[in-house]
Amino acid sequence: MNYIAHIRESDHQIQTVEEHLLAVKKLAESFGEKLGVKHIAGLAGLLHDLGKYTNKFKDYIWKAVHDPGSAPPRGSVNHSTAGGKLLYDLFHTGKIDTHRGLLAEVVGNAIISHHSYLQDFLRPDLESDYLRRVRDSTPDEYEWTIPTFFEHVMSEADFREYVDRAADELGAYLNKKTSASSEMKLMFLTKFIFSALIDADRTNTRLFEENKTFEPELEHIKLFSDYYKKLMLKLNSFADQSQSQSAINQLRSKMSERCEDFAGKPSGVYTLSIPTGGGKTLASLRNALKHAMTYRKKHIIYIVPYTTIIEQNAAEVRKILKDDANILEHHSNVVIDDSDENEDSDDMNDMQQKLKLAKDNWDSPIIFTTMVQFLNVFYAKGSRNIRRLHNLAESVIIFDEVQKVPVPCVSLFNEAVNFLRAYGHSSIVLCTATQPALDFVEHKLEMGPDAEMIDNLDQVIEAFKRVEVIDRATDEAFNNESLCEFVIEKMEDSQSVLVILNTKSVVKKLYQILKTAAEHIPVYHLSTSICAAHRNKLLQEIRDHLKRGNKIICVSTQLIEAGVDVSFKCVIRSLAGLDSIAQAAGRCNRHGESELQQVYVIDHMEENLKFLREIKEGKEISKKILIDLKRDHTQHGGNILSLEAMERYFTEFYSKFHSKLEYPLPKLGTDVTITRLLAADKRENSYYQAYKNNKGALPLFLANSYKTAAEHFHVIDDLTTSVIVPYGDEGKDLIADLNGDRNIEDLTRLLRRAQQYTINLFKYELDQLDKNNGLASCLDGKVLVLKEGAYSDEFGLDLENDSGFDLSMY
Structure with missing residues (x-):
């Protein structure tokens, strides 16, 4: 009897569970070899779809393809628990060997999670998702699944020998001397095994669907x-x-x-x-x-x-x-990744x-x-x-x-x-x-x-000196009107001026004022509301003006100051951290075309940094260093951009944020951080101590909360969503192609192309677009796109934005 892993769309060819498990095992092993954990990764591949050895799943997938009207609901057949439960039953009950017990937890968590995300060994409410799945539930037809696996895929004797090799690898991995704790090592190992399993599973499934046996490896x-x-x-x-x-x-x-x-x-x-x-x-x-x-x-x-x-x-x-x-x-x-539990x-x-x-x-x-x-x-x-x-x-x-x-x-x-x-x-x-x-x-x-x-x-920095940083921040404050006058004044001495400010709303307002005030001079506005393809076109126009020596003004957020190869005669930078000032200086006289040119540091009174603490603190530290240099020009190496000044800046900056460096989660408790959720040992794990006091010892080696940490982790505070924009013929054609009936190979190619035509939007922007009928979707709602009326050639997404710091550039 052939149990089914997948049915190919094009010709309804069947991939058996045995074929899929052994192929994913082999591919996962190749990934695991990078860390010396070939058998640990292979074990995850070998057992991940063990639950497909059931008549219930066979009936489900057959009907989903041949009789979708009578098929059970999507997600109603659990096939990812069986492999994790097998490891738990064999190696995490009775007299438990430490390495095999840990193996059951690490690999078992990856297996039961391979259609969602790694589970918590212990949740903040003192429940264990891992134990609920592998100890407290029994998957359908489980009593028949295990002997079928041992008969068709790997004998029980060979399986136990394979686990022995995996346990040896785990011991070697843990014994390697590093500064990381055992919990930290095991957290990263679990995530690596999960990564290897996810990629091996999806890659083998894609190859089967494309009717390929393998992909040639690059030399x-x-x-x-x-x-x-x-x-x-x-x-x-x-x-x-x-x-x-x-x-x-x-x-x-x-x-x-x-x-x-x-x-x-x-x-x-x-x-x-x-x-x-x-x-x-x-x-x-x-x-x-x-x-x-x-x-x-x-x-x-x-x-x-x-x-x-x-x-x-x-x-x-x-x-x-x-x-x-x-x-x-x-x-x-x-693509929107729902990461649901189904x-x-x-x-x-x-x-x-x-x-x-x-x-x-x-x-x-x-x-x-x-x-x-x-x-x-x-x-x-x-x-x-x-x-x-x-x-x-x-x-x-x-x-x-x-x-x-x-x-x-x-x-x-x-x-x-x-x-x-x-x-x-x-x-x-x-x-x-x-x-x-x-x-x-x-x-x-x-x-x-x-x-x-x-x-x-120090000598290299001095040899590269191409600009003079002039402090205009400690004596006066500018608003957009006075800054406009200052820019026009500088244009009399310089052919080109770049202005970099800290908030998007102030940048846009200054741009609009300068467009009126700077007659016959091209004025450019750069923003992450413009997609990459559009921004590249504008930057090329800017470079052409600069190369020809034309007069030009550019107003931008900090997006231009890191890695963008432009060279202006004069740069005006709103006061920020020393690193930002140094990067802004790199856009002035970049190739030493002229003698020393000027970079003016100003204080802009209209920038609201109330909710932008990192910029605010960086600005204050930089200002103190500028004041020190004004009083005694020999301090801090005698230069705002010296190594000595930078060391002082970063040391003070990280001291200011000492309590923030481990990603605190005050909503979950006063001492809860993501670092602790992921890797605290049991003595420092407040949830484990609470569990122990209320229920006794948790019957697990690990008590960390991988899923809870992931749900609360955001690199930036304001989450954004990627949206494809209809910029130019290419952007419009891309959206039209995504709305067609596409196979996996086509989707891979189109999603790669889409990177150049994507902007990131905040929730309030999405809500406003939705209200104004400016948003659409394709690929069954998994990819969002802007309608043509919601994207302009001047501002890209032309919405009033008071969000401050240009977080959407990340």
Whole structure:
């Protein structure tokens, strides 16, 4: 009797449960080998769909395809509990061996969760979702499921031997000496196994649906070698340019060579503190390609703070490497991930199932994505995010502008990086002009003493000095009217002025005033209300004006100050953190085209920072340093952008937010943080202590709350939703294509294209659009799109926005 795992949509061919389990096991094993946990990952793959060995599921999936009118409701047949229960029954009852008992918890949690998200071992209400599933319930036909599995898939003797190997791997994993606690190690292992299972399951199902037996594996080293040759051709061509002998270009060349030399060092956590405009992108790529070839890495991943930086960095790299197919830009999750508790339909006619199977796993050789997406992989709810985690192993990961890690996420960021270094065999490069004091916090980054790639940083910074920062913030305050006058005044001396302010509403108002006041001068407004394709067009126009020496004014939020390659004669920056001021300075006289140019730091009285504490505190610390320098110009290294000033700034900044660094959750209790929910040992776990006092000892090794932590984790406070916009013919065609009847391969391609035509909207914006009939959806409501009337060529989404800080850029 053939039990059914899936039925192919095109020809109704059956994939048996045995075929699916063994194929997912093999694929999961290949992912697990990255961490030396081949059998732990394989065990999850082997048992994940054990519950499909039932007549009830066979009847359900058959009717879903052949007689949908009489099929049981979607999610009514539980098939994900049986595998977790088998592990619990065999290895978590009676006399329990510690490693096998832990194996039952780690792997069992991944199995029972593979259609939702990892369950809590102990919830805040002192109930255990894990125990409810594996101890307190019995799946349908369970008594027949187990012998059927042992008969058709793996004998019980072979199965127990396989578990023995997995237990040995777990022991070796836990015995590795790192600064992480056992709970922290097990939390990351559980998430890695869950990632490997989710991706192996979805990949095998997709291959079956596409009638493929396997996908050819890329020859990463050969590919990276080809990339390296192309990059070196480009770098060598710089020597033939007329400006190649300038002091700045000579220094850029030396630092690039230094980065290649450094690539021979073993994988670890390193810093690359090249000043703004020093060529970080290509220098770090040179380091990454050389290191990847030397140590056989599979991915080079750029993590940037804002979606806006992805566009330029990816375009620059793509232009040199000439390989669109293997370079992925991942701005945001276009598909809404419900992550509900229901079982999947496993019906290929179901759009949600097709979207889940679409390739979205970061298996590309070169990836550009954001800090939000990186942190979401480890900590946010939803299987779409965590599916990518295993591909962060065996990688070179470059964090561009790492000083922008959101304050509540600093400890979580450090622990994730430490895990990837210690267990994932990844090499980490913290790349920025202003290295933050990430080792100042309690959960420190594990860096060696010689982690900095660039020698004599103070001398390098001085050699790169191209601007003079002028303090206009400690004497007077500006409003938009007086700032407009100041901009017009500066235009008399400079051909181009860039103004960067802290809130979107003030930026928009200044732009509108300047459009009227600055006659015959092009005025540009940049905002994340404009999609990437649209923003690229505007930036190209801005660069053309700058290149030709035309007069031009640009008003922007902070989206322009990190990674966007523009060079204005004059920059005006509203007072903010020192790192923001340094980044703004990098948009002025970027290539040393002129003698020292001016960057004016002002205080804007119309910016409301009441609910933007990080910007407010950063602004106050910067102002104190400016006052110190005004009183005594020798303090803080005699320069607002010196290493000494930066160290003072970040130390004080993180001290101000000391209580916030572990992501506190005051709604759940005074001492509850996400760090504790995920990795506190039982002595520090308030829920466990309460359980013990009320019910006795919890019969589990782990008592952590993975699901609760994920439900409360948001990288930024204001959640946004991705919406595709009808910009230009391409955007309109994309939306039309998504509304058609598409297979999984088409959906993968279209969702990748959609990254360039997506903006992120706050809930109130969605509500207003919905009220005004400006919003539509496609793919059974899983993808939102703007109607044409709701998107303009000037402002993109043209809604009044008083949200303040431009959070939607993340």
